[in-house]
Amino acid sequence: MTSQLDFSALRIAILGGxxxxxxxxxxxxxxxxxxxxxxxxxxxxAAVLTDVVPSKTLIATADIMARVASAHELGVxxxxxxxxxxxxxxxxxxxxxxAAEQSADITRALExxxxxxxxxxxxxxxxxxxxxxxGGETTVVEADAILLSVGAxxxxxxxxxxxxxRIFNWTQVYTLTEVPEHLIVVGSGVTGAEFASAYDGLGxxxxxxxxxxxxxxxxxxxxxxxxxxxxxxxxxxxxxxxRAQGVQRVGDGVVVTLSxxxxxxxxxxxxxxxxIPNTAGIGLEDAGVQxxxxxxxxxxxxSRTSAPNVYAAGxxxxxxxxxxxxxxxxxxxxxxxxGDSVTPLKLKQVAxxxxxxxxxxxxxxxxxxxxxxxxxxxxxxLSLHTNARAKMMNVTDGFVKIISRKGSGTVIxxxxxxxxxxxxxxxxxxxxxxxxxxxxxxNTFTVYPSLTGSISEAARRLHVRL
Numbered sequence: 517m518t519s520q521l522d523f524s525a526l527r528i529a530i531l532g533g534x535x536x537x538x539x540x541x542x543x544x545x546x547x548x549x550x551x552x553x554x555x556x557x558x559x560x561x562a563a564v565l566t567d568v569v570p571s572k573t574l575i576a577t578a579d580i581m582a583r584v585a586s587a588h589e590l591g592v593x594x595x596x597x598x599x600x601x602x603x604x605x606x607x608x609x610x611x612x613x614x615a616a617e618q619s620a621d622i623t624r625a626l627e628x629x630x631x632x633x634x635x636x637x638x639x640x641x642x643x644x645x646x647x648x649x650x651g652g653e654t655t656v657v658e659a660d661a662i663l664l665s666v667g668a669x670x671x672x673x674x675x676x677x678x679x680x681x682r683i684f685n686w687t688q689v690y691t692l693t694e695v696p697e698h699l700i701v702v703g704s705g706v707t708g709a710e711f712a713s714a715y716d717g718l719g720x721x722x723x724x725x726x727x728x729x730x731x732x733x734x735x736x737x738x739x740x741x742x743x744x745x746x747x748x749x750x751x752x753x754x755x756x757x758x759r760a761q762g763v764q765r766v767g768d769g770v771v772v773t774l775s776x777x778x779x780x781x782x783x784x785x786x787x788x789x790x791x792i793p794n795t796a797g798i799g800l801e802d803a804g805v806q807x808x809x810x811x812x813x814x815x816x817x818x819s820r821t822s823a824p825n826v827y828a829a830g831x832x833x834x835x836x837x838x839x840x841x842x843x844x845x846x847x848x849x850x851x852x853x854x855g856d857s858v859t860p861l862k863l864k865q866v867a868x869x870x871x872x873x874x875x876x877x878x879x880x881x882x883x884x885x886x887x888x889x890x891x892x893x894x895x896x897x898l899s900l901h902t903n904a905r906a907k908m909m910n911v912t913d914g915f916v917k918i919i920s921r922k923g924s925g926t927v928i929x930x931x932x933x934x935x936x937x938x939x940x941x942x943x944x945x946x947x948x949x950x951x952x953x954x955x956x957x958x959n960t961f962t963v964y965p966s967l968t969g970s971i972s973e974a975a976r977r978l979h980v981r982l
Contacts, residue, residue: 523548523854529646529657530554531638531798532665534561535839536829538622540663540846545629547854552657553631554638554648560619562667563839566687569618573611574690575710575871577602578717582873589910602718605693612690640799643823647799661825661853664805664813665846666798668791668831675762676702676772676787682765683785686711696720696784700772702760703788704731706870709743711786713872716752723753723780725760725772732870736883736931738897738917739876743933746874746913755780763787793832810834817860819849827853835861838868864928867945869938874914877941880929880948881919892922893929898974900934905965911935916970918944918954918978925954925980932971940967954978 526549530537533555545551558565584600626633634657636650646657670685672678680688686707697720701712704726712724724731724747731747731754732740747754759775763785770785793812800807804823806814812834819827827849830842844861851858867879886893900906900914914934921928930944947957957975962968 524550526550526661526854527659528552528661528663528850528853529659530663530665531640531646532561532663532667532830532832533559533622533633534563534665534667534830534842536842536846537561537663537665538626538846539843540665540827540829540850541626541631542629543847543850544854545626545631547850547856549850549854551631552634552659553626554634554636554646554657556635556637558616558619558635559622559626559633560615561665562669562687563842564618564622565615566690568839569615570611570690571686571710571714572871573614574607575714575717575873577607577611578714579873581719582717586910602695604695604718607718608690608692639797640803640805640826643803643805643826661827662803663819663846663849664798664800664821664826664828664832665830665842666794666832668793668837670787671790671792673702673760673762673787673789676760676785678787679765682768682770682783683763683787685787689786692784696782698723698769698782698784700725700763700770700780700782700785701788702763702772702785703790704728704754705734705788705790706732708786708788710871711788712747712752713743716747716750717873721751721782723755723782725755725758725774725780727757727759729756732876735870735876736878736917738883738915739878739931739933742874742913742915743872743876791831791837793834795832808834815845817848818852818858819845819861820852836863836866836868838866840868841866865945865949867941869941871938874911874934875932875937877932877937878930879941879945880927882929883917883919883931885929886919891919891928893919894922894978895919896974896977898970898977900967900970903965903967903970905967905969906934908965909935911967916940916974918957918971918974920954920978920980923980925978927952927954927957927975930971934967936967940971943968943971954980 530553636648638648678685699720700723716722761773761775772780806822813828815833829845870876885891897917917931919929927947932940954975962972
């Protein structure tokens with residue numbers, strides 16, 4: 517058994533303190549290894565400090581604003597008839613405080629299990645040594661194995677350089693003290709859609725510029741259609757098949773020039789056009805770590821790189837830019853390294869969520885996979901507008917979609933669009949991971965009334981008669 521082995525002499529160095537790095541450190545330290553983690557800014561990395569935690573906290577505030585705005589439809593009246601508004605300075609102060617607290621919690625958790633933490637810039641000297649620079653001093657950390665969890669940073673356009681005042685990338689928006697009068701969001705992927713939805717909820721006029729024919733081009737088509745209709749119905753302007761050529765600051769506003777020569781004027785602009793892995797200048801070549809064409813680190817199913825003794829996890833690998841995937845990659849890497857039981861990463865078991873309003877959650881095989889012939893499946897989509905609980909909550913947009921393997925009825929995929937879809941996807945993720953039959957889902961009691969009742973009903977409609 518792994519618990520009987522002595523790993524106290526095993527030295528592990530981790531470069532990067534994001535979810536991949538700190539989860540790996542926790543696993544390795546709990547198994548008895550000597551662990552050193554090197555982080556440039558603070559434990560939790562970008563996920564905690566500038567990305568996931570701040571953005572989802574902002575979105576939670578926008579969600580409250582949206583519910584207050586529609587409260588009159590449920591018969592709620594306010595004595596003070598003054599319209600609600602978001603104090604963005606207070607909102608951003610709160611979310612940055614939460615991010616700092618989360619980082620401190622992670623730091624304390626690592627210290628409790630004996631992880632050594634170095635704050636500084638690190639680079640590989642070879643596949644056994646890290647050079648760490650902090651405060652003008654340089655130290656070398658020697659290790660038997662190294663995990664790289666260096667993350668990624670926002671991609672910027674040469675013709676749209678963020679200034680942190682009127683033109684932003686997604687790490688800079690938390691300096692705003694007032695809700696933008698008119699925010700132009702360039703990029704309609706997950707990040708662009710989330711911020712567009714959030715600032716629309718906070719009260720901004722929003723224009724979303726998409727280079728593709730719809731928002732969320734890589735997601736479930738039905739879900740993207742629902743979201744785009746919601747955006748339009750709420751007054752957002754969505755410009756499809758438009759590419760931003762450049763962004764200029766003009767006086768107290770910005771002007772976005774499109775590739776067809778048209779211009780869009782606004783008060784602020786957010787650039788959300790993807791990310792670039794932080795793999796340059798950290799000595800990967802010296803250690804024999806290979807990159808792919810996009811600059812991401814090549815890894816296999818157990819997080820190994822091309823270099824002996826070197827593993828990698830998180831956004832720097834380009835596998836899936838999700839904190840949950842980074843954390844799983846880190847845990848898998850340490851389990852493999854230390855001989856613990858390990859199951860290679862299976863992307864078709866990954867549940868993910870887009871924190872727009874409504875939320876969009878997915879897991880497993882997609883309908884596009886079925887339509888392309890890669891999988892043989894049956895698909896049932898059930899709108900939430902017939903769900904009793906949804907009616908009580910005044911939810912009018914959303915659906916549940918379940919995909920089962922043709923013939924056998926095994927659940928292989930699912931989509932949930934609606935409030936708290938991030939929570940509602942779990943039973944479908946469990947069904948996909950454990951290869952449950954649609955009858956297993958259908959015959960499990962759900963609360964009445966509940967949104968999960970639609971999951972059970974969709975499963976019943978996929979029943980295969982024996």
